Amino acid sequence: xxxxxxxxxxxxxxxxxxxxxxxxxxxxxxxxxxxxxxxxxxxxxxxxxxxxxxxxxxxxxxxxxxxxxxxxxxxxxxxxxxxxxxxxxxxxxxxxxxxxxxxxxxxxxxxxxxxxxxxxxxxxxxxxxxxxxxxxxxxxxxxxxxxxxxxxxxxxxxxxxxxxxxxxxxxxxxxxxxxxxxxxxxxxxxxxxxxxxxxxxxxxxxxxxxxxxxxxxxxxxxxxxxxxxxxxxxxxxxxxxxxxxxxxxxxxxxxxxxxxxxxxxxxxxxxxxxxxxxxxxxxxxxxxxxxxxxxxxxxxxxxx
Amino acid sequence: xxxxxxxxxxxxxxxxxxxxxxxxxxxxxxxxxxxxxxxxxxxxxxxxxxxxxxxxxxxxxxxxxxxxxxxxxxxxxxxxxxxxxxxxxxxxxxxxxxxxxxxxxxxxxxxxxxxxxxxxxxxxxxxxxxxxxxxxxxxxxxxxxxxxxxxxxxxxxxxxxxxxxxxxxxxxxxxxxxxxxxxxxxxxxxxxxxxxxxxxxxxxxxxxxxxxxxxxxxxxxxxxxxxxxxxxxxxxxxxxxxxxxxxxxxxxxxxxxxxxxxxxxxxxxxxxxxxxxxxxxxxxxxxxxxxxxxxxxxxxx
Numbered sequence: 307x308x309x310x311x312x313x314x315x316x317x318x319x320x321x322x323x324x325x326x327x328x329x330x331x332x333x334x335x336x337x338x339x340x341x342x343x344x345x346x347x348x349x350x351x352x353x354x355x356x357x358x359x360x361x362x363x364x365x366x367x368x369x370x371x372x373x374x375x376x377x378x379x380x381x382x383x384x385x386x387x388x389x390x391x392x393x394x395x396x397x398x399x400x401x402x403x404x405x406x407x408x409x410x411x412x413x414x415x416x417x418x419x420x421x422x423x424x425x426x427x428x429x430x431x432x433x434x435x436x437x438x439x440x441x442x443x444x445x446x447x448x449x450x451x452x453x454x455x456x457x458x459x460x461x462x463x464x465x466x467x468x469x470x471x472x473x474x475x476x477x478x479x480x481x482x483x484x485x486x487x488x489x490x491x492x493x494x495x496x497x498x499x500x501x502x503x504x505x506x507x508x509x510x511x512x513x514x515x516x517x518x519x520x521x522x523x524x525x526x527x528x529x530x531x532x533x534x535x536x537x538x539x540x541x542x543x544x545x546x547x548x549x550x551x552x553x554x555x556x557x558x559x560x561x562x563x564x565x566x567x568x569x570x571x572x573x574x575x576x577x578x579x580x581x582x583x584x585x586x587x588x589x590x591x592x593x594x595x596x597x598x599x600x601x602x603x604x605x606x607x608x609x610x
Numbered sequence: 611x612x613x614x615x616x617x618x619x620x621x622x623x624x625x626x627x628x629x630x631x632x633x634x635x636x637x638x639x640x641x642x643x644x645x646x647x648x649x650x651x652x653x654x655x656x657x658x659x660x661x662x663x664x665x666x667x668x669x670x671x672x673x674x675x676x677x678x679x680x681x682x683x684x685x686x687x688x689x690x691x692x693x694x695x696x697x698x699x700x701x702x703x704x705x706x707x708x709x710x711x712x713x714x715x716x717x718x719x720x721x722x723x724x725x726x727x728x729x730x731x732x733x734x735x736x737x738x739x740x741x742x743x744x745x746x747x748x749x750x751x752x753x754x755x756x757x758x759x760x761x762x763x764x765x766x767x768x769x770x771x772x773x774x775x776x777x778x779x780x781x782x783x784x785x786x787x788x789x790x791x792x793x794x795x796x797x798x799x800x801x802x803x804x805x806x807x808x809x810x811x812x813x814x815x816x817x818x819x820x821x822x823x824x825x826x827x828x829x830x831x832x833x834x835x836x837x838x839x840x841x842x843x844x845x846x847x848x849x850x851x852x853x854x855x856x857x858x859x860x861x862x863x864x865x866x867x868x869x870x871x872x873x874x875x876x877x878x879x880x881x882x883x884x885x886x887x888x889x890x891x892x893x894x895x896x897x898x899x900x901x902x903x904x905x906x907x908x909x910x911x
Contacts, residue, residue: 327813
């Protein structure tokens with residue numbers, strides 16, 4: 307590193323600043339973590355036990371907001387939609403894994419080209435993802451009409467207009483957006499597998515598909531666990547794509563908890579209800595983060 | 611023919627022999643090609659729709675190339691489209707996004723890189739406590755801290771300003787960026803830093819003259835991740851900005867959701883393209899570094 311300039315200070319200044327510089331550098335982040343993250347989260351949890359409407363009110367009313375949530379069919383529907391969305395998002399991981407395997411197997415020319423095409427949706431805002439898929443799902447001018455023109459006159463692709471199918475449309479758009487990302491994660495996982503494993507399988511004459519199902523996928527359990535965490539966090543966070551594609555409709559069919567909560571805060575101006583909803587989200591994330599390492603542990607124990 | 615692994619690696623032969631069967635190779639290639647087409651369809655539809663007139667769009671051939679390509683919709687999207695508040699198009703949103711992006715990029719990188727450096731090389735009391743706190747912060751869902759942050763920014767008189775949006779982006783980025791910098795710096799050989807410290811190089815001097823020159827890659831990766839993340843953000847801009855400060859994504863959404871007339875999909879798609887072009891350009895130019903950025907920043911939020 308000869309090009310690096312090293313300034314030598316003969317006399318080390320022992321001022322307060324230089325002695326405590328490292329501590330001072332850490333303080334802002336420490337303060338933000340404690341105050342803006344933990345402080346804010348605790349404040350919201352406290353608010354969820356009050357009856358605050360537009361202004362904070364510190365009179366406690368117990369679990370009233372939570373029972374309101376439980377009674378609100380839109381909230382229950384949003385949790386159900388979250389479950390559907392989280393399960394459907396696994397499609398991103400499945401497709402990403404398949405693409406990673408195919409690219410790894412084929413060693414085709416233009417591998418870089420394929421990777422670039424699969425990943426570009428990740429660079430684009432979810433507002434744009436929602437908008438363009440809303441256009442593709444347009445019943446009169448979009449994909450449905452295209453397939454009807456081809457002769458499939460009964461082709462029904464108006465998922466966005468159907469309360470019971472709209473989540474599938476959101477899932478499809480979401481898979482388009484993020485499959486490339488999971489391909490990248492899976493490619494990294496595949497690269498990490500020892501070459502001797504493959505050589506051994508060739509010598510033993512094990513067919514490829516069994517090799518993947520019985521050896522490679524179990525060996526990539528860490529990649530998959532990471533992906534599960536990211537997918538579930540992505541589902542809990544999902545907001546933009548709903549706004550741009552469906553606005554939570556039709557009939558609440560695509561309302562997700564984050565959408566419900568922001569609506570409670572901003573449009574219904576009900577602090578306590580929004581706080582209760584976001585506390586439930588926090589609990590969901592916490593449960594998932596506690597469960598994941600335990601599952602990992604159980605898997606590892608079974609392996610050995 | 612079997613070759614022992616040592617000989618194989620000495621000959622630099624590939625560890626994995628691609629399928630010898632040419633039929634299966636062609637099949638795999640065709641599957642990959644089909645998926646590439648499927649992935650490209652939305653972008654293709656965006657581009658051709660944005661170049662059509664509404665009359666042509668109403669004919670209902672979504673995949674057809676434009677008969678008379680025109681940039682009229684792009685002009686309307688940039689200059690004239692109505693967002694429900696004003697009919698100034700997307701250009702104000704573009705400049706708002708720039709005004710939000712630049713301060714938040716500088717603030718978040720400056721604060722998190724220095725903190726990461728302090729945690730990696732200097733004895734900081736409770737340093738490990740802070741690292742675990744930051745990991746927890748990275749998983750706290752945004753909705754639960756959103757309302758208190760609105761109150762705090764309102765008290766600081768920066769709510770509904772682009773600077774307020776920048777501050778929130780900085781706060782949201784700090785946990786993950788600090789961890790990324792700390793982990794990267796921790797991989798730099800200690801000898802280099804020790805030498806500088808014995809020679810009396812002070813805290814900031816070591817950072818500026820030794821650490822930063824060793825870290826151009828991580829700075830670029832973090833910058834790409836922050837630029838695309840902040841440019842594509844919607845919720846923070848919506849909740850912390852106002853009509854004068856809305857970023858381009860919020861502006862775009864307002865344009866597409868004004869219910870004052872027919873839905874002009876050519877203008878919507880042109881507006882979407884205009885909003886997508888900056889991050890797409892970064893994506894196509896930066897390649898591998900972009901991939902590292904999104905994988906490193908995956909936990910963000």
